[in-house]
Amino acid sequence: MNLFDYARAATLADAVASGRAEGAAFLAGGTNLLDLMKANLVRPARLVDITRLPGLDRIEPLADGGVRIGALVRNSALAHDAMFARTFPAVAEALLSGASPQLRNAATVAGNVMQRTRCPYFYDAASACNKREPGAGCDARGGHTRLQAVLGWSEHCIATHPSDFCVPLVAFDAVAEIDGPRGRREVPLEEREVSLEERHKPLEDCCKALKEPQVVLLEERHKPLEESSDLRRMPLEGRHKPQEVPQEEPQEE
Numbered sequence: 001m002n003l004f005d006y007a008r009a010a011t012l013a014d015a016v017a018s019g020r021a022e023g024a025a026f027l028a029g030g031t032n033l034l035d036l037m038k039a040n041l042v043r044p045a046r047l048v049d050i051t052r053l054p055g056l057d058r059i060e061p062l063a064d065g066g067v068r069i070g071a072l073v074r075n076s077a078l079a080h081d082a083m084f085a086r087t088f089p090a091v092a093e094a095l096l097s098g099a100s101p102q103l104r105n106a107a108t109v110a111g112n113v114m115q116r117t118r119c120p121y122f123y124d125a126a127s128a129c130n131k132r133e134p135g136a137g138c139d140a141r142g143g144h145t146r147l148q149a150v151l152g153w154s155e156h157c158i159a160t161h162p163s164d165f166c167v168p169l170v171a172f173d174a175v176a177e178i179d180g181p182r183g184r185r186e187v188p189l190e191e192r193e194v195s196l197e198e199r200h201k202p203l204e205d206c207c208k209a210l211k212e213p214q215v216v217l218l219e220e221r222h223k224p225l226e227e228s229s230d231l232r233r234m235p236l237e238g239r240h241k242p243q244e245v246p247q248e249e250p251q252e253e
């Protein structure tokens, strides 16, 4: 692990200002970032701890039937919030299908959206990976691709977005409210996801987007449940099926 500075942000403005430093990364639950740091796959020069930012741990119903979810709401808190689970059962179920109870207690919703890919080649420092080192190439192409993307891949990267939470959020037209050096703006999560995954875009553009430090707040826009009820099971299908284990040939005596 590299040496890094640590700063705890007291306000949102503080976080945005601290996050502008070269090599800065926001630290929320740490369940993804710290793993990557321990494996020496990411080497931030500064960790900006945002866990004490006030007001970002709220789940607020909106007048139009939507819900505003603060960036620091823990995955388990959102999944078990009675109002939210009743209004958006698909999202609550998707959250509960991910990781373990311990991880869900620590992980934040913004951290879930912003987590890095689970592509095994990304985690293998000996493999070429455009996401780790832009321009290095992609060893996943032509490699083991069982868990890679079928739709929406590019010649630069064939990884899927790793979050279960994001799948129903995109189906419900969720919007990310982003506060950064350019001020506050709203981005449909579908677009945000595309840019995060470096799809359909020249690599340089995407790297710029990834480098810009941002604090993400999420807002979920309402769609009547009847309209989306057929989507309810979609993100869960095909998950947690037993892995196919190749049978060993019996040894000849």
Ligand SMILES: Cc1cc2nc3c(=O)[nH]c(=O)nc-3n(C[C@H](O)[C@H](O)[C@H](O)COP(=O)(O)OP(=O)(O)OC[C@H]3O[C@@H](n4cnc5c(N)ncnc54)[C@H](O)[C@@H]3O)c2cc1C
Binding pocket: 025, 026, 027, 028, 029, 030, 031, 032, 033, 034, 035, 050, 071, 097, 098, 099, 100, 103, 106, 107, 108, 109, 110, 111, 112, 113, 114, 115, 116, 162, 163, 164, 165, 214, 215, 216, 217
């Ligand atoms: C063993 C294991 C199994 C897992 N299984 C699943 C699974 O089945 N399904 C699933 O969906 N996920 C799974 N995950 C991933 C897990 O959901 C993420 O690690 C977690 O959601 C990240 O949240 P965090 O708050 O800990 O983020 P952190 O680790 O603190 O941060 C992750 C990234 O997000 C950035 N970030 C955090 N907050 C903000 C913010 N407000 N604004 C801008 N950037 C921010 C950080 O800088 C960092 O780059 C698993 C993780 C582990 C370790």
Ligand code: SF4
Binding pocket: 117, 119, 120, 121, 122, 128, 129, 130, 131, 132, 137, 138, 139, 140, 141, 156, 157, 158, 159
């Ligand atoms: S698929 Fe993406 S994350 Fe995986 S090795 Fe290729 S560039 Fe890296």
